[in-house]
Amino acid sequence: MKPIRIKMAHQLIVNYGLYRKMNIYEPHLATFNEMTGFHSLDYINYIDSISNKSDTNIVKQCIIIYTLFIYNNLIKIILVRLIVLFLQE
């Protein structure tokens, strides 16, 4: 998932007027319990631990990039915008 894609998705949804025909929900944050329904606990713990680390080794190994951070914020902004648009309708 790249930030540009969510931006594009947002523009398409708005410009085609799709949001007028939809209900928009704010998702809950999935819990550890929910995620371990499929993934192993170790793996989820690992993902959680690297969130707070700036270990370059890990960053090199995985494709965890700073754009994820931007992406997170973007997604929030888009969500808020969609909700505002929805309420205006």
Add this chain to the structure above:
Amino acid sequence: MMNFSQMSTGATIDCARLISSMDADIAINWSGGLHHAKKLEASGFCYVNDIVLGILELLKTFNRVLYIDVDVHHGDGVEEAFFLTNRVMTLSYHRYGDFFPGTGSITDLGEGDGKYYAVNVPMKKGIDDDNYLRVFKSVKYTL
């Protein structure tokens, strides 16, 4: 990272719940679809497989689920998760042959109880809309 995974996964699970409770006929998570993530590893920009978790949520209510994947890459994470069960049929249309993730041969059909419940439609690059639609419809209706 964790926050992103939680949002993306939470949204898909919410979608599944909306459908299970009949509050919606169609539910979309625009930021979901991380179909390459495996039980123990991240792969292809996918970290937590929200689809598998969403399907598991649906299985609490419904007996069977059909999963259709129209991404250009093979949906290997989801196929792998439900390879051995006949409660979930996975159908993936993808580009195949020297292309990420390299799985999704037409001969991969599932194993055990899940035999014939994993369907792969490998394609070469350069297919146009009309042909894609024809393949998509013919395979879907056959199933």
